[in-house]
Amino acid sequence: MTRLNLLQGTLDLIVLKVLSGEPLHGYAIAQRIREVSRELLQIEEGSLYPALYRMEKKGWIRSRWGLTEKQRQARVYSLTPLGRKHLVAEETNWEALAGVMGRIMKLG
Numbered sequence: 001m002t003r004l005n006l007l008q009g010t011l012d013l014i015v016l017k018v019l020s021g022e023p024l025h026g027y028a029i030a031q032r033i034r035e036v037s038r039e040l041l042q043i044e045e046g047s048l049y050p051a052l053y054r055m056e057k058k059g060w061i062r063s064r065w066g067l068t069e070k071q072r073q074a075r076v077y078s079l080t081p082l083g084r085k086h087l088v089a090e091e092t093n094w095e096a097l098a099g100v101m102g103r104i105m106k107l108g
Contacts, residue, residue, distance in 0.1 A: 011043065011051050012060075013094060016079065016087040019061060023078035025068055026052060052077055060086050 018024065018032050029052075030043045052075075055061045060083030066076035079087070 010094075011047060012055060013087070013090045014041070014043075015048070015051060015055065016060060016083055016090070019077055019079045020084065020087060023066075023076050025066070025074035025076050027074070028068070029077065055083070058086075059083070 014033060015029060018029055018036075024032065026045070026048055030045070030048055033041050033043050052061065052063070056063055056077075059080055061077045062080055063075040063077050065073055068074045
């Protein structure tokens with residue numbers, strides 16, 4: 001199966017959407033993305049963690065120390081009210097873009 005390349009800026013939207021369901025640690029975020037995308041999106045640590053730090057700095061997510069399913073210490077990330085607001089705006093933008101792309105792809 002071919003992996004998909006992400007458009008610039010979509011990683012933040014994907015991570016925010018995943019965290020809208022429940023707080024998760026970094027590995028669990030990457031695993032959830034892989035699972036939901038049926039293995040088409042595989043986010044590497046080198047991309048995920050800088051994105052998490054950037055989003056935390058912007059106030060969209062917060063982190064705290066917690067335990068993983070295997071009882072190991074890890075940073076657990078959750079959405080902030082500002083992050084939820086940003087997610088709604090980005091979802092609206094994405095839906096508009098997807099609609100435009102759908103129309104463009106039907107040309108010809």
